[in-house]
Amino acid sequence: MLVLAGVAVIALGFLLRFNPLLVIVVAAAVTGLAAGLDPLAVLAKFGHAFNQSRYVTAIYMVLPVIGLLERAGLQQRARALVGGLRGLTVGRLLAGYLLFRQLSAALGLNAVAGPAQTVRPLVAPMAEAAAARQGEADGEPIRALAAATDNIGLFFGEDIFIAIGSILLMRGVLEGYGVHVEPFQLSVWAIPTALAALLVHGARLWWLDRRLKRRAR
Amino acid sequence: MIGLNLVYAVAGLFFAACALLGAADRRWANALFHALLALSFFAGDAIGDLGNGVLVLALVATATSGRMRRGEPETASEPRGPLLALALVIPAAALGGTLLFKRLPTLIDSQQATLVALTLGVLVALALGHWRLRAPPLAGVRAGRRLLDEIGWAAIMPQLLASLGAVFALAGVGDVVGGLVGGAIPAESVLGAAIAYGLGMALFTIVMGNAFAAFPVMAAAVGMPLLVRHYGGDPAAVAAIGMLAGFCGTLLTPMAANFNIVPAALLELRDRYGVIRAQAATALPLLLFNVLLLWWVIR
Numbered sequence: 001m002l003v004l005a006g007v008a009v010i011a012l013g014f015l016l017r018f019n020p021l022l023v024i025v026v027a028a029a030v031t032g033l034a035a036g037l038d039p040l041a042v043l044a045k046f047g048h049a050f051n052q053s054r055y056v057t058a059i060y061m062v063l064p065v066i067g068l069l070e071r072a073g074l075q076q077r078a079r080a081l082v083g084g085l086r087g088l089t090v091g092r093l094l095a096g097y098l099l100f101r102q103l104s105a106a107l108g109l110n111a112v113a114g115p116a117q118t119v120r121p122l123v124a125p126m127a128e129a130a131a132a133r134q135g136e137a138d139g140e141p142i143r144a145l146a147a148a149t150d151n152i153g154l155f156f157g158e159d160i161f162i163a164i165g166s167i168l169l170m171r172g173v174l175e176g177y178g179v180h181v182e183p184f185q186l187s188v189w190a191i192p193t194a195l196a197a198l199l200v201h202g203a204r205l206w207w208l209d210r211r212l213k214r215r216a217r
Numbered sequence: 218m219i220g221l222n223l224v225y226a227v228a229g230l231f232f233a234a235c236a237l238l239g240a241a242d243r244r245w246a247n248a249l250f251h252a253l254l255a256l257s258f259f260a261g262d263a264i265g266d267l268g269n270g271v272l273v274l275a276l277v278a279t280a281t282s283g284r285m286r287r288g289e290p291e292t293a294s295e296p297r298g299p300l301l302a303l304a305l306v307i308p309a310a311a312l313g314g315t316l317l318f319k320r321l322p323t324l325i326d327s328q329q330a331t332l333v334a335l336t337l338g339v340l341v342a343l344a345l346g347h348w349r350l351r352a353p354p355l356a357g358v359r360a361g362r363r364l365l366d367e368i369g370w371a372a373i374m375p376q377l378l379a380s381l382g383a384v385f386a387l388a389g390v391g392d393v394v395g396g397l398v399g400g401a402i403p404a405e406s407v408l409g410a411a412i413a414y415g416l417g418m419a420l421f422t423i424v425m426g427n428a429f430a431a432f433p434v435m436a437a438a439v440g441m442p443l444l445v446r447h448y449g450g451d452p453a454a455v456a457a458i459g460m461l462a463g464f465c466g467t468l469l470t471p472m473a474a475n476f477n478i479v480p481a482a483l484l485e486l487r488d489r490y491g492v493i494r495a496q497a498a499t500a501l502p503l504l505l506f507n508v509l510l511l512w513w514v515i516r
Binding site: 032046060074075081144165173185 | 224227228232254258261265267270272274276281291293294295300303304308311312315332336342350352358363370371374375377378379380382384385388389390394424433436445454456464467474477478480484485486491492494495498502503507510
């Protein structure tokens, strides 16, 4: 039970809005000590895992390209693209992006889109421009919704692809219990939830369009 | 063989350039932060586990010193050049490269095909961009440094959380949580077991920030012994739907920093939890859907 002290540190630290990095390091130290581990061993384990997961941070190398194109006016160009499409609403735009993200993730193409690659330079400014035309002056919730749509499309599309990490993990765990399943059997069961995600989030986007339309009147 | 070595070399070069540019602009804390990151990418395998641990502490100390500054705002010029086409170079390279490199397993590590393709896409897009936009040589790196400073310390949060997960695993946090959830299920209720498993996946994912860490724990505590063995549920359905219930938890937690916190910084949201707020109204109904689907599949 004592090892849950680290979880409590995380919950409290985030709730009280301490710097998250500090909270994480303290939680790791508390957990290690509560489990009776040597402090240096905990530090070594933490360092080892940090080194092993560098690929998470490597994605920032796209920033020079995004920055270069934004400096040359990419966001304005994306907004102008929306201006040329009269019937395009923020709800329709994001619903289309949701479908694109789900389908591409279902084909295993996770890195094709993402917050740095597509949302900041393209999707968010386009969504903001469309919403502004519908009378929404505050861009912040629209940008947040664009990022949310990207995540939802990814999460509820990727498990349909048979070679994704989570499918391999599930297969491995079940194998440990002597249960053999084919990746295909697992990916089929991701389809109902993928459809539900499309419906639920699509309904929210449709609702957003309706709300903006009503408010404009 | 080309694999993560190329990816890390390019990322390391970017961080090193950020450090030099930051030092030139007298943004010392930012420069130190980026220099430490560059060190991690260039020499992480050479400095040992304890060395990496000290490196992390130095990164966190720099980040929490309060001396790191935000990126300075920059006004974009009037749009010129084939910007949208250039913006699609990286996604197109990631797509084409992944498909191509999987066929070249002797030359390119097929496990890392997408990351290698993405890296090459970045290099190609950067070269094409400078050429077509007639930008000065360092314009891209300078603009990238500004964006990286906009993200600030949140940049290393996903990697730190992954490391925390490793410490949690070492200390056996999962077994304790699994035991707690397993003990909380009402006897002889399929719905109760489905709720405990689905909610357990979501809650444990919220704590860990990662459904991958939650799955083996909840499979051991509820999924295999109760849903599969006792109630005869299809193991493939139990596993797949459980994982997706966990993904609903991922949408709700700041612990999944790369999905929820970094984008908020990247989109310059005032509210650090803005993306999570935008996701909640989709995640909660979906969690309910997954629990009901589980119950329907097993019953």
